[in-house]
Amino acid sequence: MKKVLCVVFLMFMGFQSQAQVKNDVQKKAVELIKMTSGQQFDIILEPIVKMMPEENREAFKKEMMTSLEDIYTKLAQVYIEEFTEAEIDEILAFYQTPVGEKMRAITPELTRKGMEIGQQWGQELQPIMMKYMQQ
Template sequence: MKKILLTIVLWIGIGAALCPATAQEGEYRTAVKILMDKSGSLSAADTMMDQMIPALSKMAPQQIPASFWTGFRQKWEAKSRERLVDIYAPIYRKYFTLDEIREMIAFYETPVGQKLSSSLPAITREGFVAGQQLGEEIAAEMIRELQQL
């Protein structure tokens, strides 16, 4: 009987010791989710789905009905956001404290932070196009130089 009581007390003690860490991890994950939402990172998941679904649906348009893609997108819309937070929270944890995450959230709540958040998708799209053009320039120059060998 004493062994059983000792085991129960030990397990309760371990559980109590782990609770603050678990609560802090939940608070940290929540803060990262807020940050990702305010910074526009989570809306990137929607953009990704907006680009991916039409590309995939063109691969077999006759075999896969449009209703499948609509349902699939709806299913993954919320799921992908949660998965992104699950993926990024431990990464953020390596580099930022909870207080630093809170400071970033506060920044994104300012007018300039909101402007940055709303402008980032366009900046990213334009940067991607410019990056492609730069890549084409580099490739063309490389081909010219290789032809001179």
């Protein structure tokens, strides 16, 4: 009976340990996503917030931020599937270097400029699209 209890206990501890490791990796992946994409979400969501009546914006932003946590968790799973824990650690370490910190600092501006370029390109494509749609 003692042997059975020991085996069950060891199995439980193994499952508990695996769950803790996965949880640690998930926390790191969420940290990485927030570090690299959090500002981009802010930029993307900014026009949506501006569509809200001014008196509702703060409440909307608060609720929206709560739902964003779910997105971070889901995205973390994608990162975990693509990167090992060691790779996530290395990426996090990079973003703590001076160049990584600069990259994080200028990412919002890069995103804004990229969106402007993309919108302009989309407008330039319209005549080309019309040309081929009419054939």
